Amino acid sequence: MIEQLRELISGQNSIFQNNLLLRLSCFEESLSQLESYDNLNWSSDTLASIVSIWSLSDFVAESTSRFPLLLADLINSGDLESEYDDNSLKQRLSQKLKEVSSEDELIQALRLFRRREMVRIIWRDLLKISSMAQTTKDVSLLAAETIDQSLAWLYADCCEKWGVPYGKSSGTPLQMVVLGMGKLGAYELNVSSDIDLIFAYPENGETVGSKKSIENQAFFVRLGQRLVNALDKTTADGFVFRTDMRLRPYGHSGALVLSFTAMEEYYQDQGREWERYAMIKARVVAGDFAQGEVLMQSLKPFVYRRYIDFSAFQSLRDMKGMIGREVKRKGMQSNIKLGSGGIREVEFIVQAFQLIRGGRDTRLQHPELMVVLGALEESHLLPSQAVNELKDAYIFLRNVEHAIQGINDQQTQMLPECEIGQKRVALSMQYDSWESMLTQLNIHRKNVSRHFSDIIASEEDKENDTEESADWLGLWLGELADEAAADILKEHNFESPEDSYLMLSNLRNQRNVQMMQTQGRERLDSFMPLLLAEIAKQESRSLTLQRILLLVESVLRRTAYLVLLYENPGALKQLVWLCSESPWIAEQLAATPLLLDELLNSESLFSPPNKQELQDELRQQLLRIPQDDLEEQMEALRHFKKAHVLRVAASELRGTLPLMKVSDYLTWIAEAELEQVVEIAWHNMTEKHGFPLRANGDQCELDFAIVAYGKMGGIELGYTSDLDLVFLHSGDVNKPTTGERSIDTGVFFTRLGQRVIHILSTQTAGGQIYEVDMRLRPSGNSGLLVCSLHAFEEYQRNNAWTWEHQALTRARFVAGCPKLGAAFEGVRSAILSQKRDLSTLRKDVIDMREKMRHSLGTKTAEGELPEAFHIKHDRGGIVDIEFLCQFAVLGWSHEYPELMNWSDNVRTLQEMQQCGLLDAKTAEALSEIYKSMRALIHKRALQKLNSQVEPNAFSDERAYVSTVWGDFVVKKIV
Template sequence: MIEQLRALISVQEPIFQEKLLLTLSNLEQSLVQLDSVDSKAWDTAVLTSIVSAWCLSDFVANATSRFPLLLSDLINSGDLFSSYDSGSINNRLAEEIKHVSTEDELVMTLRLFRRREMVRIIWRDLLKVSDLSETTRDMSRLADETIDQTLSWLHQDCCDKWGVPVGQSSGTPQQMVVLGMGKLGAFELNVSSDIDLIFAYPENGETAGAKRSIENQAFFIRLGQRLVSALDKTTADGLVFRTDMRLRPYGQSGSLALSFAAMEEYYQSQGREWERYAMIKARVVAGDFEQGQALMQSLKPFVYRRYIDFSVFQSLRDMKDMISREVRRKGMESNIKLGSGGIREVEFIVQAFQLIRGGRDTRLQQPELMAILQVLEEDGLLPPQAVKELREAYIFLRNIEHSIQGISDQQTQMLPESQIDQRRVALAMNFDNWELMFEKLSVHRQNVSRHFSDIIAPEEDRASEVYESKAFLGLWLGELSDEAAVETLQEYGFEAPDDSYRLLANLRKQRNVQMMQTQGRERLDSFIPLLLTEIASQKNRSLTLQRILLLIEAVLRRTAYFVLLNENPGALKQLVWLCSESPWIAEQLASTPLLLDELLNSESLYSPPKKEALQDELRQQLLRIPEEDFEEQMEVLRYFKKAHVLRVAASEVRGTLPLMKVSDYLTWIAEAELDQVIKIAWRHLTEKHGFPVKTDGSICDLDFAIIAYGKMGGIELGYTSDLDLVFLHSGDANKPTTGERSVDTGVFFTRLGQRIIHILNTQTAGGQIYEVDMRLRPSGNSGLLVCSLNAFEEYQKNNAWTWEHQALTRARFVAGSDSLGKDFYAVRSRILNQFRGLETLQQDVIVMREKMRDSLGSKAMDADQHKNFHIKHDSGGIIDIEFLCQFAVLGWSHKYPELMKWSDNIRILEEMGLCGLLQVNEAEKLSEIYKLMRSLIHKRALQKLNSEVSSEVFINERAFVASMWDKFVVRCQ
């Protein structure tokens, strides 16, 4: 073996040969002291691997040449060339520790075990047998098991000495909880990393079972001291892990171990911003895992805020500036962790998104950086190219870090200066030379630095924005005279400068503003000048300011929103423009400030997702909520609706969505909501009462259908539309449900309907999802809330009025059981294609139309003239076209069944043209008029205006509609 190694060394690069020969000499001397080392099966590939590892790592070379049995064990066991499963390190360490009887033996055993595993991990990493994820996972598992098993051994020993710690309140034995922080907490430990730990225990009390009791805190402090010593103390065998306890509450001056109550109190009252970053990566690594998870849950509100929290940007800048100053002071520009474009900047980018949005998106509440990058890409929070570049840069930087640290098993991130170490790093990174490797490293660091600046812009990059707003700063702070302030606003184009200044002055003098804490007031004072600057670039400046001030007053107690807009000029620009264009949008934002989050991504703001994407997004959001958290589910449903309706409104205002698409999207949003609401309600009812049954005794599998009428049925929802719904089921109303608390199936479905209405109708601080109108169900308000499909058909055949059949033309299955939906369509077809006498039908339709016009149309000034035209209800308006379509469906579906195929008027008109009931050009003209009128109603709704316009509007269109009504319905030609 020695001669084979010597031969392999002779062909290595000259730069390595001296060190390799010295290592070989050490190995020969070590072998002399041993009886034998089994190397019979070591072929050329194994020996080549040994020499390659020696070239790249002095640590591996020294450990394997001094301890050849370690080398033999790693090779012959196969561990060096195979991956560990999740239990390998646990089982191996447990086997070693079970023979330990004293603390000195424990200390030695841990170090020998660590040496073996570190040689394996560094060897595999440098030779790229394992990738980054496997290396960091193995390192983290090594630390986890070492800490946990050491703690377990020491805990028992401490109990033998001082008794078992018992909780004062619970009366149960207590164990320590060890939190791993930093890269250990994130399963990303370096090959030569120290470990950051925090010690805690569930509750105060005293020990029991010893001659002399001590307080629990004293017990756990002693246990913690012994654990740190066992891991951190350097002996002849080295150390296990350098252990850093400075991240604990109060730092080095704080107690080594705190109770859960003391931990919570500290973070709630004294926790600092940097400690939020630290806690992102916190994880229970040892001790009482069940209690540890309870502790982590209690600390989450400190880390993740319920609102979108952009205040983190400033603290990130402060931390980055502090690190940059230290890097410059110590000349550490070559530090690939702390230097520009280094590992820390990638971590800051990811942590910023976690802290900003983690309170609302639990998928961001993970410690692993790579997992968070994936979420950021999936949610569109970072572009795919940015995620790709950050991911590649992070892997490259971490691999270099390991290449550097693996040389001597030292905690360093400085690029090496010696020629031999540079050559080692280049080879470990699979580059032919250092220059090529350094060039690639520079590209990655530039990419990281660019993305960091884009996301967390330094203060100097924002100086121009601040400068532009200085003209308004004195005005806002009251430093200008009233006359000068009004003149300033006039100069910047405010149409009503006196009114605008009065609004600003009133805001400044409000008690809520006067009583603001320093930080909140600073945020407001920074925001108002930026806001006025942006408003000055828009039209309707005074009106826009008036609208936005409603939002400002709504968030005075939640000044993080000012930070959001200060930090995101693009979002501020969208806010001002949208409020300038639409008072309805301004009102939505003021009532639900969380919607400001939607302004951050203009691409998604003006590109509403398609139906399938909407359904999938809502489903994914609800999956993150515990099934039992009914209130949170309702909040998700409310916010989802408001956010996506805002996107549709923004797109319509910008002109990127035509009318038909606007209605489609608004209808799809409602369908996505109903799809989830019915599932939530069904799950709650079946958990309580079991499943309803059918007539044949089989179990109903969501045999419930929601039928939409009116605007939703006709795929014509507006921004403020309510939902006209009918509920159907196919169960046997008299049979009991299957649960222990069974009820009749009819009662079950009634409660299901009530629960659905409750979810949709309930008013909370977040508003309601939809207002539901159930008056179109059989027998109206006096009828059953939910009826069987058979009862529905029976009613439609024998008792329904003509106007109810008119309503049925616009009915559509929208949620629930697909099979029941198909059955409903069959019933609808049977009802609609009945032969009807045209004379009776004509009379019924005309009478109903006149009733609606009289009660809902604009009122006459005198007998002959209307001052206004009601777009929907007056003669020649939308309802005339709708009734015309309904008359056609009811009067001719028996002859032309394609008429009843659709529930929307545009396609019914198209079919009327194809069937010859109308001339094609007549049908097309009616369609265009219908779309024009509905489009104007939408636009007026966004301006918070009603559907009445000047009588001069649509003169020709109204005349055409009236003529078609007279021709097709009145005279039936």
């Protein structure tokens, strides 16, 4: 058989031969490890099919070459050649789970089952044994069965632990209901799809049959968490389905599971237009199906209005803007889902009709796209030709999507750029060449794009003011004499009209502009008059123009961004206003034009998400990136930070976020980043070296913690702040790791720390995520990069200087192992609550304060007045207030432990008042002074200015701080 396969491989296209020979070698080696394989005597046709599928799919090739018995099972059972009936998967999975006795066994059994069935599905799809509709149905049924049977097993296990949940009103036992959203609900899942789920339960109550009852809400939340883990967790055997819970009421800020009543109230009172779209495809996929149908009927009025719902047109326009934004991203034309004429546009056409007319025409109340297209034709809402073109295009696009995703079982809709990938897709689509396949694909996309534009285009598009545009266009194109052009700018109150026109002339005459292709130059010429007209509405017009031209220059080779702004006046307006307000924002946008997408939605731009939403959003973004693609993960981390910091800056400028909230959000962004960076670094290290061990011999489960000091520790990050970090671990440095490439645990954690720093601080074209400062670790730069918690405690007790204990007052656990983080907090409390000699402490604090002021404050010659006031470091500034708080924490925490509760200065001042160390008036005054000084630093950072201001700034406040400093620190007597 091996020789027959080798001979068949020799006849394959040369582009595949190296890969095929490697697969054959792996297959042969896997066979050699089997005791017997007499059942592998297959026909020449079967062997030819193996070679064909190995050519088309690395996922199938790897799975079957590594596991020959899996291949034998699929072939000998006849499953590759036959369609399953609707109960086949249910019966097969049920049989597998009969042998499961623990959650770990359940997790493994699900993944092995999924591997077998996905190999079968992709095999049948790529070799065109199965139709597109059958493929999507098979994947959807696989998802539904794994959800339902996992839920059943976990529900029984939860009932044993916490009792059976009973309804308070009905008095009957309850089960959870799982709604499948999106393509899962419509039996349209692709071969490497996420699943979108919503969990609910019929009514409130409590469990019965356990020693201690718990409320139904708590029971079903625990059950839901375990279900998501069973499906989503990646193990050595892979995952079952990536699971997304963001479509539930209130998104990630809401409870994981809600009662039916709470669900109904939410959609009735707070349901948004996009949630109507989401609910169109919803169906019950697991749990109590009868109760689930009751829930679905109760939600139907929210989705489908009784009347022809013309109010949906505003939603359609919003959706059109979102699609337009995604289409214009760099490279998105190659995305067959999001690009022009892609899958999403077909889906949106159908959903538009469903929302507008579904309340009156129940034939449109169906989740499956192809069924609804037929109903639209029957209802004469779309002509037959349009329906046929959309159906043909949709089938073709979905087949291309499967061909792309089937290569690596990877969720992507980007057309491959490499030759081997293109050849695979072409052959899967039964075309001899990539070019011929691409020609047909473009025909379908053009048809979809035409129908999309015909149906969704607004009838009331804004018309430009032709006269004003003509004036600005002539100025931009250089059709006016220099003096006349400067006069126009002067008339529009440009403060430096000659300089402004010179900047425009220099841009117009740049070689990059002169050499632009026709389309790009047309886009630039259409955009510039609109830009100038918008700039003319600002206060500092010439300065704003100077800043925005940096952005224009940066996108001359990517003029799709100009189209984005040209077609979205609101985004252009936000851009001009932000750049007029902040040169820092202007530089960020010029360096990363992709951030322009953030301007398209003013609601989200000026309303940053909360901490939980930030964490969930970043996690979801990274889930879509292969775990071994560190470069892409780092790029996603960079963009996430930049996008959300931009939102915070915009909100601060607009006045929708006060100072304390600004710092909170900037700190939350950093915490979300650190959480994911630790996960990525841990995965990379354990994949390579195995797991480190604890002193008792147990395997470490992320026994690594990041402690933040300074501004991040104090929840006071600024826009350009670096991160002061300390790394801790709780492993046994004398034990080796568990992997084949084992290293000492101490070395493991050092390399882990280095990997974290590398991910955060590596400078690329996209910048760095954060600059990291590790000098506050025990023994500073001469100390270990990562030390054990025990060593950290010993150092703090026996060797740390007073200034290091001052720094510890602002330290807190921010990422990594929560258990280790809690242990650190215990050590911190123990160190800070030690009773200290106040005289010695006072001297140490005052000496360090003077040393810092001499080193970092404003330098002034003897007998001369200072030329500036440094808000942070000069007398009466921010650091005086910080040191005052640190003096109080170190001096009185043994008596008032609540002083240690917070790492930020404002709340520490409040605690000092509560403890009687400061009177209310003083504490409030210091807080307000502290916040006003920090607010000015923030504003100056957005203006790219340092922390030095005019010498008389804050004169009264500085005098007050100095007085309190003298009374409290210098003269304090206890």
